[in-house]
Amino acid sequence: xxxxxxxxxxxxxxxxxxxxxxxxxxxxxxxxxxxxxxxxxxxxxxxxxxxxxxxxxxxxxxxxxxxxxxxxxxxxxxxxxxxxxxxxxxxxxxxxxxxxxxxxxxxxxxxxxxxxxxxxxxxxxxxxxxxxxxxxxxxxxxxxxxxxxxxxxxxxxxxxxxxxxxxxxxxxxxxxxxxxxxxxxxxxxxxxxxxxxxxxxxxxxxxxxxxxxxxxxxxxxxxxxxxxxxxxxxxxxxxxxxxxxxxxxxxxxxxxxxxxxxxxxxxxxxxxxxxxxxx
Amino acid sequence: xxxxxxxxxxxxxxxxxxxxxxxxxxxxxxxxxxxxxxxxxxxxxxxxxxxxxxxxxxxxxxxxxxxxxxxxxxxxxxxxxxxxxxxxxxxxxxxxxxxxxxxxxxxxxxxxxxxxxxxxxxxxxxxxxxxxxxxxxxxxxxxxxxxxxxxxxxxxxxxxxxxxxxxxxxxxxxxxxxxxxxxxxxxxxxxxxxxxxxxxxxxxxxxxxxxxxxxxxxxxxxxxxxxxxxxxxxxxxxxxxxxxxxxxxxxxxxxxxxxxxxxxxxxxxxxxxxxxxxxxx
Numbered sequence: 001x002x003x004x005x006x007x008x009x010x011x012x013x014x015x016x017x018x019x020x021x022x023x024x025x026x027x028x029x030x031x032x033x034x035x036x037x038x039x040x041x042x043x044x045x046x047x048x049x050x051x052x053x054x055x056x057x058x059x060x061x062x063x064x065x066x067x068x069x070x071x072x073x074x075x076x077x078x079x080x081x082x083x084x085x086x087x088x089x090x091x092x093x094x095x096x097x098x099x100x101x102x103x104x105x106x107x108x109x110x111x112x113x114x115x116x117x118x119x120x121x122x123x124x125x126x127x128x129x130x131x132x133x134x135x136x137x138x139x140x141x142x143x144x145x146x147x148x149x150x151x152x153x154x155x156x157x158x159x160x161x162x163x164x165x166x167x168x169x170x171x172x173x174x175x176x177x178x179x180x181x182x183x184x185x186x187x188x189x190x191x192x193x194x195x196x197x198x199x200x201x202x203x204x205x206x207x208x209x210x211x212x213x214x215x216x217x218x219x220x221x222x223x224x225x226x227x228x229x230x231x232x233x234x235x236x237x238x239x240x241x242x243x244x245x246x247x248x249x250x251x252x253x254x255x256x257x258x259x260x261x262x263x264x265x266x267x268x269x270x271x272x273x274x275x276x277x278x279x
Numbered sequence: 280x281x282x283x284x285x286x287x288x289x290x291x292x293x294x295x296x297x298x299x300x301x302x303x304x305x306x307x308x309x310x311x312x313x314x315x316x317x318x319x320x321x322x323x324x325x326x327x328x329x330x331x332x333x334x335x336x337x338x339x340x341x342x343x344x345x346x347x348x349x350x351x352x353x354x355x356x357x358x359x360x361x362x363x364x365x366x367x368x369x370x371x372x373x374x375x376x377x378x379x380x381x382x383x384x385x386x387x388x389x390x391x392x393x394x395x396x397x398x399x400x401x402x403x404x405x406x407x408x409x410x411x412x413x414x415x416x417x418x419x420x421x422x423x424x425x426x427x428x429x430x431x432x433x434x435x436x437x438x439x440x441x442x443x444x445x446x447x448x449x450x451x452x453x454x455x456x457x458x459x460x461x462x463x464x465x466x467x468x469x470x471x472x473x474x475x476x477x478x479x480x481x482x483x484x485x486x487x488x489x490x491x492x493x494x495x496x497x498x499x500x501x502x503x504x505x506x507x508x509x510x511x512x513x514x515x516x517x518x519x520x521x522x523x524x525x526x527x528x529x530x531x532x533x534x535x536x537x538x539x540x541x542x543x544x545x546x547x548x549x550x551x552x553x554x555x556x557x558x559x560x
Contacts, residue, residue, distance in 0.1 A: 051447045078447045089315060089440050090497045099437045103449045109432030135495045155448065 002065055004029045004159055004190050005050055010059035012045055019045045021214045023059070027192055029158070032185040033218075034201040035194045037211040038234050043194040046211065047163055050192070051078055064158065074103060077152030079162040082144055082169075087137040093147050094119060094132045100151035122154045126180070141169035145177050153184075160184065162193040166200055178204035198225070202247040221247055286520045294414050295406045295473075299512035299530060301417045302473045303482065305424055307508025309466050310487035311501050312459065315439050320370055321358065323480035324377030325467050328354035330476050331384035338387050348468045354380055355460035363442070363456070404475030404527040406516070417469045424462045428501075431458065436497060474527040482508065485534040492538075492545045507537065 005027035012020040020042040027033060035043050048054045049061060052072035063073035077100070101115050111119070123129040126146045131139065136147065145165060152160055165181070166174035174197065182204055185191050195201050201208055202221040209218040210233040217229045225247050230238040237252040286292040306322075313321055332350020336343050354376055361372040428435065437445040438455045446452045470479050490503035515530030522529070 053443065053447060072447045072449060074449060076447070078444060080441070080444050084441070084443075086440065090491065090495050090500050091436075091440060092496070095436075095497065096440075099433075099440070099445075100448065102433055102437055102445075105433055107430045109429055 001028055003027055003062075004031075004064055005192070006062040007046075007049070008060045008062070010049065010056045010061060012042070012049060012054060012056050012058075018213065020049075020056075023211075023215055025209065025215060025218075027159070027190060029190050030185070030188055031207060032181070032191045032205055033193075033207040033209055034205040035192065035209045035211055036196070036198055036201055036233070038236075041212040041233075043211055044163060047161055047192070047194060051076060051161060073159075075158040077155045077157030077160050079145075079148045079152050079160070079165060081163045081167060082141070082148070083167070085136075085144075085148070089136070092133050092135055093123075093128065093139070093150075096136055096147055097122065097150045097154055100154040103155065118154050122150045125153075126150050140173075142173040142176055145169065145173070146180075149180070157189075159190045159192065162191070164194050164196065166195055166197050174200055175204075198230075198249040199247070202249070225249060286517070291407050291409070292516070292520065294409045294411065295526065296513060296516045297414055298409045298417050298473050299406060299516050299526065300509045301421045301512075302470045303486075303508035303510075303512030303515075303530065304505045305417075305421050305466050305508070306470055306479070306482040307486040307490075307504040307506070308424065308428060308501060309463055310483040310485075310508070311490070311497075311504050312435060312439055313463075313483050314487040314491065318358075318373070319484045320373050320480070321355075321463070322467065322483035324358075324373035325351055325354055325463065326471055326476040326479040328377040328380035329464070329467055329471055331380035331382070331387075333471075334384035334387045347471075348464055350380065351464035351467055352461055355464050356457060359456045359460055404471070404473050404478065406473050406526040409473065413469075413472055417473075420465045420469045424466055427458060427462050431455065435459065474530070478527045478531050481531040481534060485531070485538050486511070489534070489538045489541050492541050507534065511537065 003026040005025070007023050007025040010020060010023045010025075011018065023046065025046075035046065037043050045054060049056055050063070050068075052068050052070060055070055061068040064075055066073070097119055098111055098115055101118060105115065106112065119132075120129065123132060126149060128143060128146045128150065131143060131147070136144070139147065149160075149162075149165075152162075160181075162181070165177050169177065178200055181191055181193070193205075202225060206220060207218065208221050208224045210216040210224055210229055212233050212235070216233045217224050225240050227238055227240055230240065230249060234251065239250045239252050241248040241250075287296075310322075313319060329347050329351040332347040332354075333343060335341075335350060336346025339346065357376050358372045361376070362368065365372075434445075434450050434455050437448070437450050438452050438459075442452045442456075445455075467479060470482060474482055486504045486507040487500070489507055490500045493503055494500050511530055511533040515533045516526055518524070518533070519526040519529040
């Protein structure tokens, strides 16, 4: 099976500073992969290379068999980090989602009947149809994520690329977002996302790519989440725990814990009702 | 009724009013994109850049519209490219490119000493000196800008909202930015004749900001901003005739006054809404 995304010996840097070195990566149709690594590892740069926003200094990128030549591939839907969005911009949910259909839109400023049909369909599939006319700043974190996911999906992509979809949202919302992505993957969508949440990736994503300027390892979380691989990826002392079928990862504090620094810390006041639980 | 129609017996007033209404509408329309792109200073800056182009046109004996237009267009493109490709923010890019361009104009004037046009007219506009030809140019530019906004509505909206993501979705943002720079330069050229270098910034920004206070809808913001620009242009001309104050300044003062009123109303509405919320809680 031909890979949907293929990076062949790709290197990239800003000026003389190397960001990515000799990256070889294949993403097959129907795959769901998470790109993990520390800040500065090149995760976002790698995404932007795949999206066509950046040009590699060496190597080639193939999307669906075609070499990328600085033009974005039409088969990719992109969900940016929520922090990059201007929430005060005067647009509604419907207007944002319809932006995803720009490639198929006419030059008339209004939406066609087909645009409206696709809009209703994608909003209903993500259970946000009731938010159609709401301003984007009046949404919860989970709703915001769904809106931008809807924008990507309305373009009917073959590949969904998400930049840190669980950053800035609470645990429950993050879980819901990843569950939603898993459902989309079940329906055949190829998904590539970046994340800082190793534990969430382990629980929800079948393929993890460890990146720190180059690919350290890739595979199923059970294979990739080893102390050696994670130490090399994060350049830190990592702890990996396997318990009740779950994989949990934590970085050991490289300085003293607060117990060692403050043997007698100042504790907060707890009301009578909760006192028993705290103990 | 006769009193209201009295000024229209004068050709200068008819030309000036038509130009003021069209320029007001034009600046109101373009201003929405300027304000939402966070480039509110660009009107002030580019008008100064165009001043440099106007002087160059005079020295080289070029047609004013061609020379100043080209100069303004190049300055607008340079600002956009500097912001997109470097770490420099829009405000700094505008500050450098436009002040340098203005300085070119001043340097040329001091060198050649034969700039016979009125400085006052350049700085504050000469709405009462608007000719039939000027009116046709304004009509032409207004129609052109409206056509561009109409047919590139979706591309302009997406690029203004998020240029990086728009590019990923296939919008040729470089072309859209260049097109926008062209219409902005054209709008500023025709507006400069009416409002002058010093007052264009207000005409670009104030109607759009006022409209933003009134609505959360992009299309309504464009409509309100255009209507505010046009109506203050008309009322401003009337007031200036009867009160005998400079037309450009009257128009801008009207816009500022309307902004203050809308700000006060929306602030009171917000306060009332918060009070209601606290009461219910």
